[in-house]
Amino acid sequence: xxxxxxxxxxxxxxxxxxxxxxxxxxxxxxxxxxxxxxxxxxxxxxxxxxxxxxxxxxxxxxxxxxxxxxxxxxxxxxxxxxxxxxxxxxxxxxxxxxxxxxxxxxxxxxxxxxxxxxxxxxxxxxxxxxxxxxxxxxxxxxxxxxxxxxxxxxxxxxxxxxxxxxxxxxxxxxxxxxxxxxxxxxxxxxxxxxxxxxxxxxxxxxxxxxxxxxxxxxxxxxxxxxxxxxxxxxxxxxxxxxxxxxxxxxxxxxxxxxxxxxxxxxxxxxxxxxxxxxxxxxxxxxxxxxxxx
Amino acid sequence: xxxxxxxxxxxxxxxxxxxxxxxxxxxxxxxxxxxxxxxxxxxxxxxxxxxxxxxxxxxxxxxxxxxxxxxxxxxxxxxxxxxxxxxxxxxxxxxxxxxxxxxxxxxxxxxxxxxxxxxxxxxxxxxxxxxxxxxxxxxxxxxxxxxxxxxxxxxxxxxxxxxxxxxxxxxxxxxxxxxxxxxxxxxxxxxxxxxxxxxxxxxxxxxxxxxxxxxxxxxxxxxxxxxxxxxxxxxxxxxxxxxxxxxxxxxxxxxxxxxxxxxxxx
Amino acid sequence: xxxxxxxxxxxxxxxxxxxxxxxxxxxxxxxxxxxxxxxxxxxxxxxxxxxxxxxxxxxxxxxxxxxxxxxxxxxxxxxxxxxxxxxxxxxxxxxxxxxxxxxxxxxxxxxxxxxxxxxxxxxxxxxxxxxxxxxxxxxxxxxxxxxxxxxxxxxxxxxxxxxxxxxxxxxxxxxxxxxxxxxxxxxxxxxxxxxxxxxxxxxxxxxxxxxxxxxxxxxxxxxxxxxxxxxxxxxxxxxxxxxxxxxxxxxxxxxxxxxxxxxxxxxxxxxxxxxxxxxxxxxxxxxxxxxxxxxxxxxxxxxxxxxxxxxxxxxxxxxxxxxxxxxxxxxxxxxxxxxxxxxxxxxxxxxxxxxxxxxxxxxxxxxxxxxxxxxxxxxxxxxxxxxxxxxxxxxxxxxxxxxxxxxxxxxxxxxxx
Numbered sequence: 001x002x003x004x005x006x007x008x009x010x011x012x013x014x015x016x017x018x019x020x021x022x023x024x025x026x027x028x029x030x031x032x033x034x035x036x037x038x039x040x041x042x043x044x045x046x047x048x049x050x051x052x053x054x055x056x057x058x059x060x061x062x063x064x065x066x067x068x069x070x071x072x073x074x075x076x077x078x079x080x081x082x083x084x085x086x087x088x089x090x091x092x093x094x095x096x097x098x099x100x101x102x103x104x105x106x107x108x109x110x111x112x113x114x115x116x117x118x119x120x121x122x123x124x125x126x127x128x129x130x131x132x133x134x135x136x137x138x139x140x141x142x143x144x145x146x147x148x149x150x151x152x153x154x155x156x157x158x159x160x161x162x163x164x165x166x167x168x169x170x171x172x173x174x175x176x177x178x179x180x181x182x183x184x185x186x187x188x189x190x191x192x193x194x195x196x197x198x199x200x201x202x203x204x205x206x207x208x209x210x211x212x213x214x215x216x217x218x219x220x221x222x223x224x225x226x227x228x229x230x231x232x233x234x235x236x237x238x239x240x241x242x243x244x245x246x247x248x249x250x251x252x253x254x255x256x257x258x259x260x261x262x263x264x265x266x267x268x269x270x271x272x273x274x275x276x277x278x279x280x281x282x283x284x285x286x287x288x289x290x291x292x293x
Numbered sequence: 294x295x296x297x298x299x300x301x302x303x304x305x306x307x308x309x310x311x312x313x314x315x316x317x318x319x320x321x322x323x324x325x326x327x328x329x330x331x332x333x334x335x336x337x338x339x340x341x342x343x344x345x346x347x348x349x350x351x352x353x354x355x356x357x358x359x360x361x362x363x364x365x366x367x368x369x370x371x372x373x374x375x376x377x378x379x380x381x382x383x384x385x386x387x388x389x390x391x392x393x394x395x396x397x398x399x400x401x402x403x404x405x406x407x408x409x410x411x412x413x414x415x416x417x418x419x420x421x422x423x424x425x426x427x428x429x430x431x432x433x434x435x436x437x438x439x440x441x442x443x444x445x446x447x448x449x450x451x452x453x454x455x456x457x458x459x460x461x462x463x464x465x466x467x468x469x470x471x472x473x474x475x476x477x478x479x480x481x482x483x484x485x486x487x488x489x490x491x492x493x494x495x496x497x498x499x500x501x502x503x504x505x506x507x508x509x510x511x512x513x514x515x516x517x518x519x520x521x522x523x524x525x526x527x528x529x530x531x532x533x534x535x536x537x538x539x540x541x542x543x544x545x546x547x548x549x550x551x552x553x554x555x556x557x558x559x
Numbered sequence: 560x561x562x563x564x565x566x567x568x569x570x571x572x573x574x575x576x577x578x579x580x581x582x583x584x585x586x587x588x589x590x591x592x593x594x595x596x597x598x599x600x601x602x603x604x605x606x607x608x609x610x611x612x613x614x615x616x617x618x619x620x621x622x623x624x625x626x627x628x629x630x631x632x633x634x635x636x637x638x639x640x641x642x643x644x645x646x647x648x649x650x651x652x653x654x655x656x657x658x659x660x661x662x663x664x665x666x667x668x669x670x671x672x673x674x675x676x677x678x679x680x681x682x683x684x685x686x687x688x689x690x691x692x693x694x695x696x697x698x699x700x701x702x703x704x705x706x707x708x709x710x711x712x713x714x715x716x717x718x719x720x721x722x723x724x725x726x727x728x729x730x731x732x733x734x735x736x737x738x739x740x741x742x743x744x745x746x747x748x749x750x751x752x753x754x755x756x757x758x759x760x761x762x763x764x765x766x767x768x769x770x771x772x773x774x775x776x777x778x779x780x781x782x783x784x785x786x787x788x789x790x791x792x793x794x795x796x797x798x799x800x801x802x803x804x805x806x807x808x809x810x811x812x813x814x815x816x817x818x819x820x821x822x823x824x825x826x827x828x829x830x831x832x833x834x835x836x837x838x839x840x841x842x843x844x845x846x847x848x849x850x851x852x853x854x855x856x857x858x859x860x861x862x863x864x865x866x867x868x869x870x871x872x873x874x875x876x877x878x879x880x881x882x883x884x885x886x887x888x889x890x891x892x893x894x895x896x897x898x899x900x901x902x903x904x905x906x907x908x909x910x911x912x913x914x915x916x917x918x919x920x921x922x923x924x925x926x927x928x929x930x931x932x933x934x935x936x937x938x939x940x941x942x943x944x945x946x947x948x949x950x951x952x953x954x955x956x957x958x959x960x961x962x963x964x965x966x967x968x969x970x971x972x973x974x975x976x
Contacts (some may be wrong), residue, residue: 023821023869025951035707037707037711037786087914090914093625093855094910095617096625097848098846098911099850100844101848101903101906101910102907103844104844104848104906105729105900105904105906107897108900109900109903110589111896112894112899112900115896116896129709157825213843219840225714225715225718228711229715232708232711263725263727265724266718266721267722267726270718270719271718271719273711273712273715273817274701274712274716277704277712278700278701281704300653333799335795378798378803379795380798380800380801380804381799381801381803382797383799383801384801388799391795391799395795395796395799396793396794396796397788397789397792397797398792398793400788400792401783401793402790405787406801407782407785408786408789408797409800411782411783411786411800411802412800412801412802414782415784418781418783418810418814421778421781422777422781422783423777424777426782454762460685470800472800473800508904549929
């Protein structure tokens with residue numbers, strides 16, 4: 001592989017990784033606060049894709065983007081209130097089953113509303129513009145994605161570290177029950193978590209689908225699983241971990257495809273998952289645990 | 294026994310002779326339940342060993358750099374560590390109850406005791422499924438009912454374990470532990486939450502089962518009347534360190550114990 | 560007051576009666592197959608899914624292990640059965656792209672001495688065995704994981720199986736992504752004139768379901784089944800009572816996967832042609848939802864759930880999919896795909912409001928019905944055990960949202976909640 005090709009692939013990998021990172025953050029945050037694997041997150045990402053398709057047919061893209069983000073956030077919070085909040089005191093498996101049920105519902109709803117055939121994702125002119133740096137060329141969105149990801153992640157970490165609300169979120173994630181007793185408004189914090197997660201997923205979906213041609217009701221399944229692996233890889237519950245995991249998965253996937261093993265790139269991701277679970281289940285950024293009996 | 298930077302047990306050495314009732318007392322957080330956990334294999338000791346009837350059942354020694362610093366008198370023993378899982382230790386004859394009662398809540402009282410017989414059952418899964426171990430099953434069931442009789446729970450045998458009042462739950466936990474046919478029984482606060490009369494009965498009960506089942510008993514307790522009444526010997530822990538050992542009479546007069554724990558004379 | 564006592568033999572005779580009635584009904588349906596094609600098909604599918612549901616319940620409901628790998632094991636069973644039972648004469652037509660691997664053809668030729676029914680049973684058992692071997696080895700590392708992680712590890716395994724099956728490298732064995740067809744169905748094809756062609760299409764899956772489910776029930780009622788329940792209730796206490804966690808979890812995992820794989824083989828025979836795409840995570844979700852609707856921890860619930868869900872999805876709800884015009888007025892919403900939306904919504908309602916499903920964790924019993932009738936009639940208060948809720952597996956402690964700077968106190972964390 002020539003050096004230029006290598007760089008090209010790195011670029012693609014990092015770009016894909018950025019989109020994955022944004023989605024993986026959603027998984028991590030929700031798990032950190034609710035101990036829930038939000039199986040529906042992938043399908044929220046998919047719905048964001050459809051929102052864009054329909055929004056662009058009525059509004060110019062400059063307005064569509066905020067509409068999509070807003071719509072996705074509304075969807076995410078709605079799901080939380082309707083399907084997760086009532087089950088907060090139920091055994092944890094119930095809420096996971098609920099998440100699976102929501103995922104199922106969203107996929108079937110999308111099939112019903114938009115048919116199972118791929119729908120073309122609109123091209124956003126400025127993003128699709130080809131940029132050339134030296135020998136390497138790609139669309140603007142490919143360059144933009146990792147940059148945007150890093151910016152958003154920094155903003156998020158700033159929020160978590162330096163603001164009062166961020167502190168509240170960290171508190172809830174560390175000790176749910178005590179936080180409640182300390183007067184933290186749990187419902188608001190949880191809703192905020194979903195707002196952030198869904199917003200990032202919406203941005204991720206714009207960046208992801210722009211370079212792909214189309215959306216189907218099942219577009220979220222495989223990326224969702226991979227992003228979940230990314231979150232586990234980085235240490236589920238940790239934001240920086242999810243980001244690192246996302247970039248790692250994005251890069252490895254890109255290079256595997258480039259080297260000709262595309263059928264195995266998905267299997268590889270899961271193999272990675274199993275290896276991580278065996279040797280370091282708490283992930284790269286997680287702590288070593290010991291239970292007290 | 295060390296957890297990260299916290300030393301939960303610092304140089305605890307206990308010796309229990311067959312047939313004795315030994316008590317382990319100390320203020321809360323002194324490390325008593327940790328000792329139980331180390332003995333029963335919930336966590337292997339970071340430095341030290343547990344020996345049952347001459348055979349080592351748990352053994353852990355510091356490795357690498359820690360050797361020089363912490364090995365102490367075990368310095369010569371760098372052979373293997375041994376960390377048996379709790380079920381293996383139970384099979385060797387050590388049973389325990391839990392400080393925060395861990396019954397099988399949604400199962401019946403009877404099933405709770407019956408399940409504890411499973412470990413000594415000889416039949417494999419196919420034999421058991423196809424009913425070829427009928428005699429064993431019957432024996433297990435009979436013995437379970439007998440144990441329930443003994444703790445006065447045979448009339449509620451088919452109730453959900455969670456529905457029992459607190460005191461009866463403690464009795465059930467003991468009956469369940471007895472079903473594993475132990476030689477050493479570890480009781481973690483068996484009289485917790487009981488009034489004086491119930492505590493007294495618990496004391497009689499403990500002495501009774503020692504006789505009936507030829508047990509050796511190690512008990513953690515806070516009810517001093519009970520402890521002084523039934524123990525042959527007592528070990529006292531404070532912040533993980535052993536501060537005294539002796540008969541009830543000796544302990545009651547020990548000034549360090551009084552200072553750390555007993556407080557004003559009762 | 561004269562209270563009738565329910566004797567054990569009453570239950571036995573009633574069950575026997577129901578069995579005979581069921582057999583009679585199935586036999587009648589078989590004979591009249593041509594008129595009731597839809598019913599036959601739905602019953603077949605329900606039988607297959609009831610087996611999978613029961614074996615998933617063994618793992619998730621009785622032992623408390625949240626495993627999402629069912630689709631992978633079904634794929635193993637389905638593909639093994641398909642590969643071994645596709646008639647020798649059709650093989651080349653099926654593997655039209657790259658041709659079948661010679662060693663496979665050789666194996667099939669050797670096996671073709673067996674009469675077809677025997678070959679099918681053999682194939683099912685081999686499929687189960689292969690799945691069992693996988694389950695055993697995968698179990699060693701994976702079963703030590705906390706419940707959440709077990710779910711995703713098994714899910715990952717399921718996807719890996721699917722990817723491997725459809726990989727081009729295995730094209731000559733599994734036909735890669737092209738799928739396998741011409742799989743024999745349930746009915747007998749060569750019966751030497753004694754039985755009509757297609758006989759047994761209902762009785763055979765019925766018999767299969769009966770035997771496999773009966774085996775699982777026997778295990779559950781044995782001491783090992785109780786040990787499984789103990790593990791579900793409180794792992795730490797179970798271990799303290801001498802139950803080796805790894806060994807028993809492995810036992811449940813292997814039994815469940817063997818039977819799941821055999822049901823996968825049956826599914827292949829039902830569908831007549833299979834492709835790897837059908838064995839995605841969605842299939843596992845389908846089964847999980849059946850188990851939840853029936854009631855986690857109830858075998859009869861799983862069977863009931865399988866029938867209710869399959870009938871609803873494939874039969875009753877069909878009318879939601881076609882446009883309906885009443886008196887010149889087009890009813891809104893009704894078009895292709897609406898059926899699944901309705902189904903999904905119903906599922907969510909069950910999950911949110913009827914969490915314990917149809918049967919909770921109780922089993923169907925004649926005695927129970929008798930007591931219920933008597934209670935209604937005489938207003939007698941009977942002590943019935945409460946419906947049992949699904950207990951909480953210990954949570955896996957998540958990484959901190961953002962890592963603390965070094966030197967911060969490591970405290971708190973979430974206790975069981």
